[in-house]
């Protein structure tokens with residue numbers, strides 16, 4: 001069901017989206033130059049492009065971590081520019097999961113606690129069913145025997161598995177992954193990639209994955225290429 | 240546990256050494272504030288008790304008598320209220336009986352005692368001593384200055400021609416309980432001389448008072464001092480020590496009499512007490528500022544160290560408000576734990592101090608005034624300080640741009 005481009009409301013729609021840094025200063029630089037992009041629910045998309053082309057910036061904007069400078073960004077049909085800060089925060093917590101290159105786990109919390117954190121933020125004190133669900137998720141990513149380990153006691157690949165479990169904890173519609181395999185060896189990278197693909201297929205979660213690895217990009221349903229803040233190509237990738 | 244508590248406590252636990260440092264700082268601050276306050280309060284209570292133990296809180300005198308400062312320069316400003324040179328001619332307070340009845344019904348007073356007092360001489364054999372005669376009603380006067388508690392020998396009994404005298408005067412005249420002496424006054428047209436028997440000897444705690452005080456019956460004194468049916472002053476004891484001056488002014492306005500409170504007659508003492516209070520307050524403020532700066536600086540560093548974690552939490556949907564509360568809570572937790580430890584430390588200091596600071600005879604040098612309110616007040620102050628210290632770092636953490644925080 002990965003390529004299922006439904007006719008219903010798109011997951012997200014960017015139209016003429018721009019992002020400038022240093023607005024109002026002498027060093028104002030435009031990073032994103034009027035992007036048009038539509039992602040459908042359940043799509044498994046690779047975002048590629050040279051360094052500095054604006055991939056991370058685009059992910060941050062889509063992830064509601066920073067506002068676009070211009071253009072329109074509709075998430076599940078709602079124009080995000082019209083939402084207040086609190087509403088954006090809530091939306092971010094419930095609809096979007098993040099996986100970062102340097103597997104940003106919270107070092108003071110165990111694997112299970114890291115996975116529980118998004119629901120602790122959104123729903124308050126941890127309940128037994130939520131704890132069980134978190135352990136199940138960690139078991140699903142192959143960490144059944146590392147549930148109560150602190151991040152520093154886990155390998156890079158294991159940490160990235162925890163990060164994926166955490167990104168999926170709130171059953172978001174979209175997971176944004178910024179070079180999730182960037183500093184893993186080929187073998188671990190393949191594992192992590194396969195894991196994301198599995199969740200995409202099992203749960204219908206859409207993924208937007210930034211990668212420099214053409215081998216991995218080739219295994220996605222769709223490849224969007226960014227060059228100098230513009231979409232240079234956007235093609236389906238028949239597996 | 241809610242999100243804010245979970246993260247705040249974990250952050251504190253993670254920053255082990257830093258957390259211990261600021262908790263220790265807060266604890267020492269709390270202990271110092273409690274100890275200094277207890278010490279100064281004890282000192283002040285002690286001083287006030289010593290000085291006011293032999294004085295009325297408020298004295299009412301006849302209108303015409305001009306209020307004079309009653310200080311003895313040669314004694315280095317020591318206050319001797321009962322032994323000042325009296326006005327040339329003794330006068331009575333007009334209508335003093337209804338006034339006493341009115342005062343008896345006034346709330347806020349624990350003692351009302353009319354008195355007839357004047358100068359005279361105590362004579363025994365060849366020895367003559369200038370003295371002050373106080374004609375009092377023992378029951379009433381005991382509530383102003385408890386002579387009963389200050390008796391060295393005998394009893395506080397002043398029926399007709401009975402007298403209670405100061406310890407030094409008894410020595411000077413070689414008097415013991417049961418001995419007789421003569422009192423000579425010259426208030427009327429001619430000198431009056433009468434024989435008295437010593438029924439009690441008191442120690443007023445001040446040598447000069449002991450040397451000059453002779454207490455006799457109220458009516459006897461009226462006759463002896465040629466003030467029949469009169470009262471030369473009314474002594475009052477109040478419940479609110481520091482409300483005495485206000486009450487005195489109120490009474491003066493109402494009666495038109497001269498009304499003086501201990502606060503006016505002991506201005507230097509009052510100034511000294513105020514200076515002590517200011518000193519304690521200054522110490523408290525400085526300690527608070529140091530504790531606030533200490534907690535704030537550690538939390539500021541912690542915010543910088545935890546930039547990335549803050550960014551991750553924000554990405555996970557934690558609002559600015561939640562992040563702010565995480566850091567405010569850390570300040571509060573440090574203050575609460577610091578207060579608990581500080582109170583324990585203060586108690587230990589008090590115990591040690593009481594053990595060390597003793598008179599030669601083993602009695603405590605003076606007591607420390609330690610009340611539950613002192614602990615509660617200091618703890619509340621500490622929590623306010625903790626929150627104040629955490630405020631700026633918390634604002635900073637809440638204001639972090641999550642996108643920037645995560646890019647690093």
Ligand SMILES: Nc1ncnc2c1ncn2[C@@H]1O[C@H](COP(=O)(O)OP(=O)(O)OP(=O)(O)O)[C@@H](O)[C@H]1O
Nearest residue numbers: 021022029031049050051052053054055056057058
């Ligand atoms: N806060 C900022 N202020 C100014 N310029 C910025 C800021 N953040 C990013 N940029 C610039 O925006 C451009 C795009 O950066 P971005 O991180 O999105 O690139 P990228 O495609 O993710 O690169 P890489 O593959 O190296 O991660 C770069 O030129 C970068 O210098």
Ligand SMILES: [Mg+2]
Nearest residue numbers: 055056057178
């Ligand atoms: Mg990047």
